[in-house]
Amino acid sequence: MSTPTASPAAARARPPRGRRAFRHRPALAWFAALGSAWVFVLVTLGAFTTSIGAGMVFADWPLSNGSLNPEGWLADAAMFAEHSHRLSGATMGLFTIVLAAWLWLVEPRRWLRALGGGALALVVAQGVIGGQRVTLDALHLPGVAMSVGQMLRIPHGILAQVFVCVLFAIAAALSRPWMARDAGFGSAADARSSGPGAKGNTGGQTVPPNLRRLALAALALVFVQLVVAAAMRHNHAGLAIPTFPLAADGGLLPAQWDFRVALAFAHRALAAALVIVLPWLAIATWREPAAPRGLKRLAAAMLVLLATQIALGAFTVWTMRGAYVATAHVINGAAVLATVFLLAWWLHRERIEHRAGWRPEPGAKTPAPTGETAATARLASSP
Incomplete structure (x- = not known):
């Protein structure tokens, strides 16, 4: 009598065990x-x-x-x-x-x-x-x-x-919060599989699409700003507009333009856009009922870093690109990027894990999650 073997689809759907078990x-x-x-x-x-x-x-x-x-x-x-x-x-x-x-x-x-x-x-x-x-x-x-x-x-x-x-x-x-079942922003799949009273369920609330899009737009804007900053820095254009916040003639726009002036002005214009977009993202995150407390704190940290970055940018000009101030400006800029990225990344957590998660065979029953296997069961039960 031959021993039945699992189908390739079932093998792909089954969460790995042993060395590659899904656990923190x-x-x-x-x-x-x-x-x-x-x-x-x-x-x-x-x-x-x-x-x-x-x-x-x-x-x-x-x-x-x-x-x-x-x-x-x-x-x-x-x-x-x-x-x-x-x-x-x-x-x-x-x-x-x-x-x-x-x-x-x-x-x-x-x-x-x-x-x-x-x-x-x-x-x-x-x-x-x-x-x-x-x-x-x-x-x-x-x-x-x-x-x-x-x-x-x-x-x-x-x-x-x-x-x-x-x-x-x-x-x-x-991280443990990412892998935890009750990490926040429960998906509609969790609501169907776990029921309204299940631990960690947020009542089927998902990340609002507008919040995801806003986070991605903010991340793209920060990254473009850092690309312009790298081009400006290595073209020695940081002092192409040698005064701040206004141009040398006291206006918003420089009186004379060249490539370096254009880089410096683009850097300032993007900074002004970020002063609008990042607080908008923070407020949207704070106002979202399903947002975990950690995300709201991350949004607050983002605004602190933004304010610090604006101040460092001003002092970089006022000190004629003092080495320590310019270095701090670069470091803090990387911290702003990391914070905005982490916020956007976390807002896409459910989508990332469920799209890449294991799926049971049609008609197969997923056992109720207990203990350390809760996160594995969550991935296995995604529709």
Whole structure:
């Protein structure tokens, strides 16, 4: 008598057990959170290196003056900034390799394993672009003021912001609140499967589509702002409009225009738009009854960071791009992006997990969730 075997569809639908069981792993979650914190060390050192013009203090790569421990680097500010940036980048690379491998070994969610692979690809790309920024610094193209190496500073800065978002996405998806059944914003699927009185059910309330769209619009606007900021910073256009808040002639618009002035003005115009959009997003989040308390606190933190960023931008102009103020402006900008991204990411939590979740075979019954298996059952019971 032959033993019945499960169909391929049933195998795909069944939540993995054993090593890849869907459960919270504190060690992995803390490791991902540590990587998300370390990336700000990397951003800080990179921003400070640019602020003091130390990007080419070593003309070779990957070594620094032919050594892993170049002579005098601890005593010279420029050498310290650039070499520390390289060392922190190498550390970030090791972090990411371990994180991607760990996710591949134990994480049942395919999309999250892919995200770990994406983080690894990004950190490799960042290392290569950073190296080429040094080795191609002497290569010039006809009719272009910047060398090829100098032009590579712009994508290097932009990819750094993308990398921040990817790390925060991974850390959030591994956190206990994300994986908990009662994390808030219960879906209509939960209402049907669990009933109105089930623990963690919010009565079938879903994230309002308008709130999701607003969060995505805010995130896109912040990212565009950071792209313009990277272009402005590396084209030395930060003081193309040397006064703030008005132009040098006392008007809102500069009297004379060129590429650098246009970059500086675009940066200010986008900042003004964010002063409207981010409070709008925060108020919409606060007014949403189904929003968890943590999201409302995150929205408040977003506004604090926004106010800090506006102040730092003003002081960057008033101090004629003082190195410490300009560096703080870059760091805080990355924090604004991370906060807005995290808010938008969390607002899409149900959609992300349910679209990628396991689905039972037609007619199969999903057992009532108990204890640690609650989150797994929630994914398995999605329609």
